[in-house]
Amino acid sequence: MxxxxxxxxxxxxxxxxxxxxxxxxxxxxxxxxxFTDAYDLFCISTVSKLLGRLYYFDPTTGKTGQLPTIVxxxxxxxxxxxxxxxxxxxxxxxxxxxxxxxxxxxxILMVTCAIFSGISFGSTAKSVIGCLCFFRFWLGxxxxxxxxxxxxxxxxxxxxxxxGAFIAAVFAMQGVGIIFAGLVSMILSKIFLGRFPAKSFxxxxxxxxxxxxxxxWRIVLMVGAFPAALxxxxxMKMPETGRYTALVQGNAKQAAMDMGRVLEIEIEEEQDKVxxxxxxxxxxxxxxxxxxxxxxxLIGTMSTWFxxxxxxxxxxxxxxxxxxxMGLVKQANxxxxxxxxxxxxxxxxxxxxxxxxxxxxxxxxxxxxxxRFTIQLLGFFMMSVFMLxxxxxxxxxxxxxxxxxxxxGLTFFFANFGPNSTTFVFPAELxxxxxxxxxxxxxxxxxxxxxxxxxxxxQSYTLDERVPKIKHALMVLAFxxxxxxxxxxxxxxxxxxxxxxxxxxxxxxxxxYVTVKPPALVKEIARKxxxxx
Numbered sequence: 001m002x003x004x005x006x007x008x009x010x011x012x013x014x015x016x017x018x019x020x021x022x023x024x025x026x027x028x029x030x031x032x033x034x035f036t037d038a039y040d041l042f043c044i045s046t047v048s049k050l051l052g053r054l055y056y057f058d059p060t061t062g063k064t065g066q067l068p069t070i071v072x073x074x075x076x077x078x079x080x081x082x083x084x085x086x087x088x089x090x091x092x093x094x095x096x097x098x099x100x101x102x103x104x105x106x107x108i109l110m111v112t113c114a115i116f117s118g119i120s121f122g123s124t125a126k127s128v129i130g131c132l133c134f135f136r137f138w139l140g141x142x143x144x145x146x147x148x149x150x151x152x153x154x155x156x157x158x159x160x161x162x163x164g165a166f167i168a169a170v171f172a173m174q175g176v177g178i179i180f181a182g183l184v185s186m187i188l189s190k191i192f193l194g195r196f197p198a199k200s201f202x203x204x205x206x207x208x209x210x211x212x213x214x215x216x217w218r219i220v221l222m223v224g225a226f227p228a229a230l231x232x233x234x235x236m237k238m239p240e241t242g243r244y245t246a247l248v249q250g251n252a253k254q255a256a257m258d259m260g261r262v263l264e265i266e267i268e269e270e271q272d273k274v275x276x277x278x279x280x281x282x283x284x285x286x287x288x289x290x291x292x293x294x295x296x297x298l299i300g301t302m303s304t305w306f307x308x309x310x311x312x313x314x315x316x317x318x319x320x321x322x323x324x325x326m327g328l329v330k331q332a333n334x335x336x337x338x339x340x341x342x343x344x345x346x347x348x349x350x351x352x353x354x355x356x357x358x359x360x361x362x363x364x365x366x367x368x369x370x371x372r373f374t375i376q377l378l379g380f381f382m383m384s385v386f387m388l389x390x391x392x393x394x395x396x397x398x399x400x401x402x403x404x405x406x407x408x409g410l411t412f413f414f415a416n417f418g419p420n421s422t423t424f425v426f427p428a429e430l431x432x433x434x435x436x437x438x439x440x441x442x443x444x445x446x447x448x449x450x451x452x453x454x455x456x457x458x459q460s461y462t463l464d465e466r467v468p469k470i471k472h473a474l475m476v477l478a479f480x481x482x483x484x485x486x487x488x489x490x491x492x493x494x495x496x497x498x499x500x501x502x503x504x505x506x507x508x509x510x511x512x513y514v515t516v517k518p519p520a521l522v523k524e525i526a527r528k529x530x531x532x533x
Contacts, residue, residue, distance in 0.1 A: 038177025086144020091441020109142025182349030300490030355409030359416025379418010
């Protein structure tokens with residue numbers, strides 16, 4: 001391992017900096033993106049049943065309007081397809097063009113598409129839903145870019161003692177976004193109930209969905225544009241990260257100036273040393289060198305995130321179907337359309353407030369003491385236990401709804417005080433600077449592939465609310481969590497170490513994979529570069 005004296009001055013300054021205002025600013029700026037991401041992704045669950053009442057109601061059938069399974073899956077899941085695509089594109093661009101250059105584009109997409117999702121127009125149900133799906137795909141595309149860029153920027157700004165807590169704090173804003181999605185839907189539906197009273201479906205099917213309800217879902221979706229718009233100016237004022245400027249662009253002077261201004265200290269330029277670091281770490285992602293150093297790590301981050309998101313998004317996106325089965329909300333024919341939104345939103349808000357939200361912040365508090373590895377193992381194991389219990393004892397728990405709600409909430413708690421947070425932290429820390437954003441994007445995209453399984457497969461499996469299907473789905477999800485537990489052993493602990501030490505960029509951590517001793521390798525590559533120059 002290289003000593004701190006052998007490391008670059010700009011990196012030493014970042015690693016040893018005391019926690020100060022710029023850290024808090026970076027957490028807020030990056031965190032507001034995740035607040036918006038979560039709101040936009042999960043608010044659709046509060047209003048998707050309303051879309052069925054509005055656009056698929058047929059009074060001749062004597063049933064409440066319900067989105068067909070394939071339509072429901074598209075409405076809920078299309079943003080996840082866009083997110084996966086956006087992660088790959090923006091993750092790659094973040095390494096090629098720089099983190100800052102593409103950071104603002106993601107917000108512009110999120111703001112624009114959130115507004116147009118609410119405006120979705122058309123003269124038929126098919127055209128309105130089609131328009132909604134189109135804009136939610138591009139909304140997801142912008143959200144996808146936020147994952148690797150926010151993680152990478154926060155990671156490269158942070159000091160090594162509190163880096164995990166800072167990255168987890170950015171991601172914890174997702175919990176606030178989920179709470180806000182339930183709260184906004186709950187408040188707006190309550191306002192609409194007061195202004196536009198409606199009958200229950202059994203009393204008067206046609207009057208159970210007042211025409212004004214069409215504005216409700218549109219407003220809920222458009223609210224997501226505001227928090228993203230508020231942070232655009234501050235994102236554009238952030239300088240490029242010092243690590244990217246120095247280790248990828250090779251510009252020691254600019255890195256020292258930018259980070260010196262941020263940290264309010266003088267930093268030595270060390271241009272020759274920067275070129276040596278850069279020369280020793282220019283192996284591409286698709287190379288034997290990367291495979292030897294980080295192939296197992298990439299498999300570990302991708303597999304654990306993939307398995308986690310199957311369970312996590314299945315839980316979140318199927319809440320509207322599980323709540324009636326649990327008895328936490330009334331059945332569709334007992335309430336009107338707006339009351340149904342209110343009840344689902346209230347249940348989502350309560351579960352998020354007492355189950356989801358605390359888990360994120362437990363991770364922030366304990367990640368530097370317990371470590372990423374331990375927290376991820378604990379989370380996967382406990383999620384598996386609680387889901388298995390709910391699956392095996394489903395018939396009993398269905399008659400004891402508060403016990404069911406407690407177990408259900410605990411799965412959310414340990415998802416977030418566990419792998420939902422740590423799978424975001426690990427890929428930001430494990431990989432070299434020049435491919436960090438891309439590797440995080442690949443890991444996150446694997447997660448969204450799992451989320452799509454949750455949206456398109458598990459949700460279809462539970463959509464009709466028949467007991468055997470929900471029961472079996474919970475047991476399958478318990479098994480996927482145990483697979484995630486096993487795959488966690490592919491990952492090393494990263495707490496308390498410099499990013500360059502973890503990734504081997506300083507010539508230390510991955511020495512066992514290199515046939516030439518790192519200092520000699522650095523000098524040899526630098527000499528060859530100078531000769532070619």
